[in-house]
Amino acid sequence: MSKLNERKVAVVGCGFVGSASAFALMESGLFSEMVLIDVNKDKAEGEALDISHGLPFAKPMTIYAGDYKDAEDAAVVVVTAGAGQKPGETRLDLVKKNVAIFNSIIPEITKYNKEGILLIVANPVDILTSVAAKLSGFPENRVFGSGTVLDTARFKYLLGEHLDVDSRSVHAFIIGEHGDSEIAAWSSANVSGIPINDFCEMRGHFEHEKSMKRIADDVKNSAYEIIEKKGATYYGIAMSVRRICEAIIRDEKSILPISSIQHDTESGIDGVALSMPAIVGRNGVEGLVPIRLDDEEKVALQASANTLKEVLSEVL
Numbered sequence: 001m002s003k004l005n006e007r008k009v010a011v012v013g014c015g016f017v018g019s020a021s022a023f024a025l026m027e028s029g030l031f032s033e034m035v036l037i038d039v040n041k042d043k044a045e046g047e048a049l050d051i052s053h054g055l056p057f058a059k060p061m062t063i064y065a066g067d068y069k070d071a072e073d074a075a076v077v078v079v080t081a082g083a084g085q086k087p088g089e090t091r092l093d094l095v096k097k098n099v100a101i102f103n104s105i106i107p108e109i110t111k112y113n114k115e116g117i118l119l120i121v122a123n124p125v126d127i128l129t130s131v132a133a134k135l136s137g138f139p140e141n142r143v144f145g146s147g148t149v150l151d152t153a154r155f156k157y158l159l160g161e162h163l164d165v166d167s168r169s170v171h172a173f174i175i176g177e178h179g180d181s182e183i184a185a186w187s188s189a190n191v192s193g194i195p196i197n198d199f200c201e202m203r204g205h206f207e208h209e210k211s212m213k214r215i216a217d218d219v220k221n222s223a224y225e226i227i228e229k230k231g232a233t234y235y236g237i238a239m240s241v242r243r244i245c246e247a248i249i250r251d252e253k254s255i256l257p258i259s260s261i262q263h264d265t266e267s268g269i270d271g272v273a274l275s276m277p278a279i280v281g282r283n284g285v286e287g288l289v290p291i292r293l294d295d296e297e298k299v300a301l302q303a304s305a306n307t308l309k310e311v312l313s314e315v316l
């Protein structure tokens with residue numbers, strides 16, 4: 001019998017991203033217990049108290065600051081611990097600092113929790129997902145990263161604004177690295193089944209090349225712009241964490257571009273974590289969805305995988 005509590009989540013790292021995610025998870029009503037863990041115990045305790053004070057306006061649950069032992073029965077462990085991106089710093093610049101942090105925390109988590117899902121959020125998320133998979137020894141379906149779920153949300157938001165249509169009716173993915181080499185998968189993008197360029201023309205937009213470049217660049221540069229202006233990004237990722245947990249806990253089998261270890265021997269994208277649309281449910285990653293890519297997108301995906309492989313070879 002599983003020792004897991006299906007209604008329990010642990011959040012490791014209670015900085016901007018961890019605390020905003022914890023707040024979003026509290027509001028979601030998905031869990032009845034949440035433990036917050038941080039090397040800075042006061043910070044975890046302060047966040048647990050502050051978030052708990054919203055409970056009379058939400059649904060009952062227990063929220064507390066704890067230790068790794070308290071995460072032993074969590075169905076999902078969300079890992080946000082790590083240094084944040086500094087202005088001008090790329091996500092890959094962060095790699096060495098955060099791999100060192102993972103070397104200390106992943107074994108602590110897995111010492112107690114053997115059956116839960118590890119949801120990696122700290123950056124560079126694709127590299128850290130590979131690192132967490134190796135350190136944990138968990139089956140690959142139970143270790144994955146938030147990947148380009150956030151980038152895809154930004155993409156849908158910007159397309160929704162551009163076309164003056166509900167962003168939830170936009171079906172489009174950012175794939176590959178969560179970072180500079182990510183790819184906007186334009187060839188499969190559509191609005192309620194209507195190919196994206198046809199829909200653009202329906203809405204009076206005809207300069208496709210120019211708009212596609214602007215929107216893809218804006219998605220890619222969103223984090224840099226937000227960090228420049230307010231020091232960190234956290235609300236968008238908090239909603240992404242909430243959405244991924246919802247797909248897991250409710251066993252939704254939703255298709256989300258999470259980052260998982262790829263095994264495409266045909267393309268050679270093998271043994272590296274990056275984002276492709278995947279079916280996400282109670283067993284974690286239940287399968288990949290091979291969306292159609294044109295030749296240019298395939299080349300770009302290969303380049304993105306190579307970028308990640310190079311970094312990975314330096315840390316694994």
Ligand SMILES: NC(=O)c1ccc[n+]([C@@H]2O[C@H](COP(=O)([O-])OP(=O)(O)OC[C@H]3O[C@@H](n4cnc5c(N)ncnc54)[C@H](O)[C@@H]3O)[C@@H](O)[C@H]2O)c1
Nearest residue numbers: 013014015016017038039081082083084085121122123237
């Ligand atoms: N995946 C995404 O889409 C996405 C989006 C935004 C930010 N991030 C990443 O999330 C991470 C956290 O960002 P942030 O803005 O919350 O940073 P932050 O500095 O505000 O918070 C990091 C927290 O981790 C804690 N911590 C550090 N070392 C630890 C350890 N060994 N054990 C336990 N806790 C430890 C710190 O005490 C701090 O509270 C960064 O790597 C950032 O780049 C990812």
